[in-house]
Amino acid sequence: MNLPITARVNKMNHLEIGGCDTVGLAKEFGTPLYVMDEATLREKCREYAQSFRAHYPDTRIVFASKALSCTAVLKVIDSEGVGVDVSSGGELYTARLAACGMKNIYYHGNNKSRAELKEAVDAGVGRIVVDNLAELERLDEIAGHAKKEVDILFRMNPGIEAHTHEFIQTGKIDSKFGIQRQDIIEAVRVANEKKYVNFVGIHSHIGSQIFDIEPFEAEVDVLCQTAKDILDQTRTEVMELNLGGGLGISYLGDEKVPGTGEFAERICKRLMARIKELSLPAPRLILEPGRSLVGNAGVTLYEIGVIKDIPGVRKYIMIDGGMADNPRPILYDAKYAAYVANKFNEDNGAKERVTVAGRFCESGDVILRDVELKKVEVGDVLAVTATGAYNYSMASNYNRVCRPAMVMLNQGQAYEIIRRENYEDITRMDVVIS
Ligand code: LLP
Numbered sequence: 001m002n003l004p005i006t007a008r009v010n011k012m013n014h015l016e017i018g019g020c021d022t023v024g025l026a027k028e029f030g031t032p033l034y035v036m037d038e039a040t041l042r043e044k045c046r047e048y049a050q051s052f053r054a055h056y057p058d059t060r061i062v063f064a065s066k067a068l069s070c071t072a073v074l075k076v077i078d079s080e081g082v083g084v085d086v087s088s089g090g091e092l093y094t095a096r097l098a099a100c101g102m103k104n105i106y107y108h109g110n111n112k113s114r115a116e117l118k119e120a121v122d123a124g125v126g127r128i129v130v131d132n133l134a135e136l137e138r139l140d141e142i143a144g145h146a147k148k149e150v151d152i153l154f155r156m157n158p159g160i161e162a163h164t165h166e167f168i169q170t171g172k173i174d175s176k177f178g179i180q181r182q183d184i185i186e187a188v189r190v191a192n193e194k195k196y197v198n199f200v201g202i203h204s205h206i207g208s209q210i211f212d213i214e215p216f217e218a219e220v221d222v223l224c225q226t227a228k229d230i231l232d233q234t235r236t237e238v239m240e241l242n243l244g245g246g247l248g249i250s251y252l253g254d255e256k257v258p259g260t261g262e263f264a265e266r267i268c269k270r271l272m273a274r275i276k277e278l279s280l281p282a283p284r285l286i287l288e289p290g291r292s293l294v295g296n297a298g299v300t301l302y303e304i305g306v307i308k309d310i311p312g313v314r315k316y317i318m319i320d321g322g323m324a325d326n327p328r329p330i331l332y333d334a335k336y337a338a339y340v341a342n343k344f345n346e347d348n349g350a351k352e353r354v355t356v357a358g359r360f361c362e363s364g365d366v367i368l369r370d371v372e373l374k375k376v377e378v379g380d381v382l383a384v385t386a387t388g389a390y391n392y393s394m395a396s397n398y399n400r401v402c403r404p405a406m407v408m409l410n411q412g413q414a415y416e417i418i419r420r421e422n423y424e425d426i427t428r429m430d431v432v433i434s
Helices: 022-029 038-055 071-079 089-097 114-123 133-146 181-193 214-234 260-278 291-297 328-332 423-427
Strands: 015-017 033-037 059-064 083-086 105-107 127-130 150-157 197-203 240-242 284-287 298-310 314-319 338-340 351-357 366-374 381-385 405-410 413-418
Touching: 015 022, 022 033, 022 298, 022 381, 022 405, 022 413, 033 038, 033 291, 033 413, 038 059, 038 071, 038 260, 038 284, 038 291, 038 405, 059 291, 071 083, 071 089, 071 405, 071 413, 083 089, 089 105, 089 114, 105 114, 114 127, 114 133, 127 133, 127 197, 133 150, 133 181, 133 197, 150 181, 181 197, 181 214, 197 214, 197 284, 214 240, 214 260, 260 284, 291 298, 314 366, 328 366, 338 366
Parallel strands: 033 405, 059 083, 059 284, 083 105, 105 127, 127 150, 150 197, 197 240, 240 284, 314 351
Antiparallel strands: 033 298, 298 314, 298 381, 338 381, 351 366, 405 413
C-alpha cells in the first residue's frame, strides 16, 4: 500500500487523508504542499517496536532523520519512544530544537568535522558511530578536552551487495563508508587504549529501498561473527549490534514489500540462532529505519496548470512543482504513483496515458513518465504518493523557487509544520543588495 493508512474517498469524491479533504488543503495552504499523516507515522513507529520486541525484547528503534528532519516530525518520533539518528550538526540541532532525548541520539557521518564532534560531545549524545580511525583520534582528543566519556560504535563495512540503485548501495566492499571488516579488530584495540571513548558496539548499513530480507540476514551473520572475533581476540564484549536502515516501501502500490512483522521475525530468529551457535552474550539490537517510517505517511499535492498534447507523441500534464521538491526521479530514476485528488473514485472515469512534468527549467524535470491517469483538466489537484522520505530533505531552490509548506494531518485537523518559503527567504543569504 502506497497511501497513508487514513486515506479514503469522501462524499465529494475527493481524496481524504487524516480526516482532511486534500482538495480543501490545497486551497487553504496553497500548492505544492507536502502533507504528513500523523496516524501513519505513529503506526509505523509502533509496528517496528512491537514487531521486533515480540521476538527480541532488547531492541531499540532509531529514526534515520536524514529521511525527514523537521522539529514537528521529530517530536512525534520522540513521543513514540523512538530514538533519532543524525548525520550532521544541522540534524543534531534540529533534534535538540525538538527537545528529543539526547541519550537516544546516534550520531553518524563518514567525515564529521571537529566542530560537529564537539557539538555532539557537548550535547551529550547517546552514541557516536565512528566511521574511521582518523575520527576516533579526533573524538578522543575532543572528548578529553571536554573531560567527558563518550560511548561509540564502529561502523563496519560488511561487504554485502544488496539489490538497489547503485547510489544508495552502501555495504559493498568498494564503499567510502565504514571500517573494512579485516581492520575492525585493530580498531577495537586502538579504542580500548583511549581514555575518553568506550567501545560499545558495531554498526553497518547495507543500503536503502531493499525488498529482500536475505541481505539483512547475511548482515546479521557478518555482525555476529565479527562480535565473536572481537570477543575472542580482544576480550571485549560487543553490547550493541546496529543493523542500520534500508527496508523498502511501496511507491506504486503493487510492489511485493515484506511486512515489518516478517522482516522482524526473520531478523530476530537469525540473530538468536547466531547468538546461540557462537555462544555470544546477547547484545542489544538497533534498527535505524528512515524511509519505512515516514515514506508512506507523506503525499505531495500539486495543481495542474498546463496540459500539452503532442499528437502521436506524448501528452504532458504540467504541475506547479517538480524536481526541486522531489529530486528522486531525476536522481535515481525513481517511480511514483499519482491520483487526481478531486476525482479520486470515479471508477469508470476515462483514463489516458500522460507524462507528469514539473515547472523547472530542465527537460528531465519529469515526476511520472507514461502513466495511466484519469482525464485531467487545468485546475485539478494531483496527489503524488509516498513522498514522505527524502523529498523535503533533499529539496532545493532550483530556479529560485520557494520550497513548499508541510502540514501535519490528524483526525480532521491540519496544522502547518513547515511554512512555505517566500522571496525574502530565498534571497536572505545574498550579501550584496543594491
Ligand atoms: N542508517 C544509516 C547509517 C544510513 O546511511 C541510512 C540511509 C539509514 C539508516 C536509513 O535508511 P532507510 O531506512 O531510509 O533506507 N536519498 C536516498 C536514500 C539515501 C539513504 C542514505 N542512508 C533516496 O532518496 O532514496
